[in-house]
Amino acid sequence: MRVVLAEDLPLLREGLIALLRAHDFDVVAAAASGPELAAALPAHRPDVAVVDVRLPPTFTDEGLRVALSARQAMPGLPVLVLSQHVEQLYARELLADGTGAVGYLLKDRVFNAEQFVDAVRRVAAGGTVMDPEVIAKLLVRPAVSKPVARLTPREREVLDLMAQGRSNAAIAQRLHLSDSAVGKHTASIFTKLDLAQSDDDNRRVLAVLAYLDGGA
Amino acid sequence: MIPWRARNAIALLRGAALFGLSLVGFAVFAGTLLTRCVAVMHPTVWARAFTGWCRLLAGRWTGREIASPYRPSLPPPAPEASFWGRYQGFLEWINDDPATGRDDTWLFATPFAGGLVALLPAGVLGVGVAAPFVLPWAAPWRVLAGLVAVLAALSFAPAALALYGRWTAALLGPQRVPRTSTAWVALVRCASLCGLSMLSALVFLTQVAGILLSFGLGLVFAFAPAVEHTRWLPNLRRRLAHDWSTVDVPQPYRPRPGPLAPRADGKYYDDYGIGYRTPAVPQWSRRFTWLFRDPATWRDLLWLMLDPVVTGVLTAIPVALALYGTQGLVLAAVWTRFTDGDDGDWYGAVAGIRWAAVPVGVALTVLALAMSRTTVHVANNWAAAFLRPTAKAAMALRIERLTETRADATEVQAAELRRIERDLHDGAQARLVSVGLTLGAVEALIDKDPAAAKALAAQARETAAKALADLRDLVRGIHPPVLAERGLGDAVRALALDSPVPVDVRVELAGRASPAVEAAAYFAVAETMTNAVRHGGASRIEVRVRHAEGVLYLEVRDDGAGGADPDAGTGLRGVRRRLGTFDGTLAVDSPKGGPTTVSMELPCALSSPRTSPSSGKA
Numbered sequence: 137m138r139v140v141l142a143e144d145l146p147l148l149r150e151g152l153i154a155l156l157r158a159h160d161f162d163v164v165a166a167a168a169s170g171p172e173l174a175a176a177l178p179a180h181r182p183d184v185a186v187v188d189v190r191l192p193p194t195f196t197d198e199g200l201r202v203a204l205s206a207r208q209a210m211p212g213l214p215v216l217v218l219s220q221h222v223e224q225l226y227a228r229e230l231l232a233d234g235t236g237a238v239g240y241l242l243k244d245r246v247f248n249a250e251q252f253v254d255a256v257r258r259v260a261a262g263g264t265v266m267d268p269e270v271i272a273k274l275l276v277r278p279a280v281s282k283p284v285a286r287l288t289p290r291e292r293e294v295l296d297l298m299a300q301g302r303s304n305a306a307i308a309q310r311l312h313l314s315d316s317a318v319g320k321h322t323a324s325i326f327t328k329l330d331l332a333q334s335d336d337d338n339r340r341v342l343a344v345l346a347y348l349d350g351g352a
Numbered sequence: 353m354i355p356w357r358a359r360n361a362i363a364l365l366r367g368a369a370l371f372g373l374s375l376v377g378f379a380v381f382a383g384t385l386l387t388r389c390v391a392v393m394h395p396t397v398w399a400r401a402f403t404g405w406c407r408l409l410a411g412r413w414t415g416r417e418i419a420s421p422y423r424p425s426l427p428p429p430a431p432e433a434s435f436w437g438r439y440q441g442f443l444e445w446i447n448d449d450p451a452t453g454r455d456d457t458w459l460f461a462t463p464f465a466g467g468l469v470a471l472l473p474a475g476v477l478g479v480g481v482a483a484p485f486v487l488p489w490a491a492p493w494r495v496l497a498g499l500v501a502v503l504a505a506l507s508f509a510p511a512a513l514a515l516y517g518r519w520t521a522a523l524l525g526p527q528r529v530p531r532t533s534t535a536w537v538a539l540v541r542c543a544s545l546c547g548l549s550m551l552s553a554l555v556f557l558t559q560v561a562g563i564l565l566s567f568g569l570g571l572v573f574a575f576a577p578a579v580e581h582t583r584w585l586p587n588l589r590r591r592l593a594h595d596w597s598t599v600d601v602p603q604p605y606r607p608r609p610g611p612l613a614p615r616a617d618g619k620y621y622d623d624y625g626i627g628y629r630t631p632a633v634p635q636w637s638r639r640f641t642w643l644f645r646d647p648a649t650w651r652d653l654l655w656l657m658l659d660p661v662v663t664g665v666l667t668a669i670p671v672a673l674a675l676y677g678t679q680g681l682v683l684a685a686v687w688t689r690f691t692d693g694d695d696g697d698w699y700g701a702v703a704g705i706r707w708a709a710v711p712v713g714v715a716l717t718v719l720a721l722a723m724s725r726t727t728v729h730v731a732n733n734w735a736a737a738f739l740r741p742t743a744k745a746a747m748a749l750r751i752e753r754l755t756e757t758r759a760d761a762t763e764v765q766a767a768e769l770r771r772i773e774r775d776l777h778d779g780a781q782a783r784l785v786s787v788g789l790t791l792g793a794v795e796a797l798i799d800k801d802p803a804a805a806k807a808l809a810a811q812a813r814e815t816a817a818k819a820l821a822d823l824r825d826l827v828r829g830i831h832p833p834v835l836a837e838r839g840l841g842d843a844v845r846a847l848a849l850d851s852p853v854p855v856d857v858r859v860e861l862a863g864r865a866s867p868a869v870e871a872a873a874y875f876a877v878a879e880t881m882t883n884a885v886r887h888g889g890a891s892r893i894e895v896r897v898r899h900a901e902g903v904l905y906l907e908v909r910d911d912g913a914g915g916a917d918p919d920a921g922t923g924l925r926g927v928r929r930r931l932g933t934f935d936g937t938l939a940v941d942s943p944k945g946g947p948t949t950v951s952m953e954l955p956c957a958l959s960s961p962r963t964s965p966s967s968g969k970a
Contacts, residue, residue, distance in 0.1 A: 220833065226834075
């Protein structure tokens with residue numbers, strides 16, 4: 137699997153390259169700044185891009201902006217965004233085009249190599265991975281008069297895990313449910329959120345989007 | 353013709369009934385006044401049922417609905433509040449409501465004003481009915497006079513009722529926003545200024561007496577009160593200059609010395625190094641010096657001496673013209689015509705001709721009205737020229753303010769650094785030490801007991817993650833990353849998304865302010881929003897951020913319980929101090945029962961034009 141990496145701190149960049157290589161990823165380019173990333177993405181058309189939000193030269197949200205504009209040029213380009221802090225604002229911007237294949241994680245998550253690599257794979261496969269902290273912030277606010285408010289607590293739990301990019305099988309394992317029970321829950325979630333019958337993956341993204349909006 | 357007469361007759365009867373009602377109102381007022389003497393305010397609230405009924409009746413009978421002006425009812429008191437605490441809240445609520453006083457005025461004055469007007473048609477009707485029996489004229493004339501009175505009463509009954517309606521709406525309805533001054537209002541203001549300038553003479557004499565007593569007779573205690581307690585008059589004129597002519601006149605006085613603290617030996621020292629056992633004497637001498645050394649004291653005195661002449665004469669001109677024109681010429685000319693009196697060629701006559709006095713009088717009155725507004729402005733500008741701080745005093749005041757805000761800023765900064773130091777020490781630093789220790793143990797165990805080493809390594813990883821989380825929280829408190837990355841607008845939006853209640857954010861910024869200003873603005877909004885949720889129990893918040901003419905305006909409005917006071921709570925006071933460092937201001941409008949609006953202003957420039965007027969809901 138071909139990866140383009142963007143990270144400005146050399147120590148972290150080398151570490152990430154080593155980690156990804158150890159798990160059989162092919163790191164085709166490692167950018168150290170926004171312009172480098174902007175050049176590398178169309179040149180290599182990777183299977184997934186792993187991007188730090190803050191990059192030189194401005195040290196603002198360079199990485200995020202380059203990733204978003206690259207996804208405009210190449211719709212559906214899988215991007216996993218890493219950051220020292222997570223904001224719902226950025227999560228929404230990443231999810232806004234509704235095509236999925238995005239991830240947004242705290243840098244801390246690389247501590248657990250297995251989970252991190254799993255997240256990269258899921259994004260590359262077109263899934264959506266949201267950091268548990270983004271989800272936790274959502275749960276601070278009680279959803280009122282939004283479709284999400286109609287969900288049962290169990291369905292919210294399922295949606296929560298769906299937002300973290302887990303498959304039905306993984307959710308079943310986590311919640312100690314049968315696969316068919318999870319299938320029923322997800323079907324019920326889609327119905328309650330008025331998501332029409334269509335490609336299942338796309339509906340999962342839209343459900344997560346509705347979830348993020350439900351915080352409002 | 354019947355409906356016309358019926359309508360008028362009904363208006364007449366209604367007027368009489370309303371007068372009767374006004375008498376009841378007077379009794380109600382007297383009753384509430386009695387209970388108020390013993391601080392029992394409940395009858396005053398009950399009386400609102402009566403005024404509410406009068407309001408409804410007046411609205412229905414005069415065809416002008418009158419809205420209720422009362423503040424929303426009290427929010428339920430905190431369960432832990434004592435009985436007296438609750439009662440005090442209740443007293444504040446009723447006493448602070450301007451509608452309470454206006455209700456009182458209506459109840460008290462209606463029998464003599466609006467009610468009397470409403471009764472007038474009925475009275476005239478009575479006279480008309482009685483006329484044929486009591487007038488000493490020939491029968492046909494008596495009947496005719498009575499008939500005329502009856503018809504007159506009927507015809508002006510609706511107008512009288514409408515007047516009553518206006519009177520009631522003015523006092524029982526919501527307070528109207530004062531309109532821009534008309535020539536008539538300006539004339540009244542001229543008269544007020546004239547009166548105040550006479551008062552200046554009195555105050556001048558008081559101050560001079562104080563000075564003579566203290567420096568001539570050695571009664572030094574007379575000086576300070578005579579000066580300090582008469583400053584309200586110049587201050588009143590400063591305020592009037594602002595309110596009537598939009599001339600900004602800040603107070604030029606040096607700040608009053610604060611309470612004296614004893615030195616190490618327990619004694620209180622005055623400015624001359626003499627120690628006292630009690631603070632009374634040195635405190636007094638400091639007050640004396642403070643007033644005596646302040647140039648504003650002497651400028652005030654000079655102004656007080658000149659003002660009766662300058663403002664007095666200036667404002668007297670239009671007042672005299674209007675009085676002489678209307679009272680002396682027009683009215684007098686008309687009056688003497690009817691009474692056949694002759695007051696020579698002073699009242700009601702020009703060059704001995706009475707009819708010539710009318711146009712002259714009208715012309716004088718018109719002239720008075722024409723010059724009234726200008727006169728008010730000239731008088732206010734004259735006062736402003738004397739009463740505003742001199743360049744030197746303004747500089748001194750500015751330095752005073754800068755010293756104060758600099759002290760605040762350094763204090764805030766020092767406290768912040770202390771907090772960061774403590775957080776690092778107890779958080780990330782301690783955790784990293786623990787990681788090092790655990791890794792050492794892993795190293796020792798890795799060959800002997802790989803399973804235990806693995807468990808320890810996992811523990812070290814967890815601790816490192818916690819250290820990172822600590823650092824992240826710390827960084828958010830110092831300078832939120834989203835603020836650095838996106839600027840104020842998106843940072844406030846991110847804040848709104850994380851808030852436990854729905855927040856409506858609207859931002860109009862065409863660029864970014866300097867990082868320090870952005871941070872101050874961000875934390876001000878964050879603190880205000882937290883307050884709204886935590887203390888106000890808000891369920892909706894609106895945040896507006898915009899920049900216009902070199903000022904950044906921040907407004908946070910919530911639907912919480914209200915009653916926020918920046919002088920009482922530490923939160924808003926902290927925000928005020930923080931903004932003060934940037935010459936920013938904070939104003940709070942928070943009546944009991946809400947809603948609360950906190951308006952903040954920060955003078956600053958925006959850099960890098962990047963137009964992004966946008967709004968969003970979160």
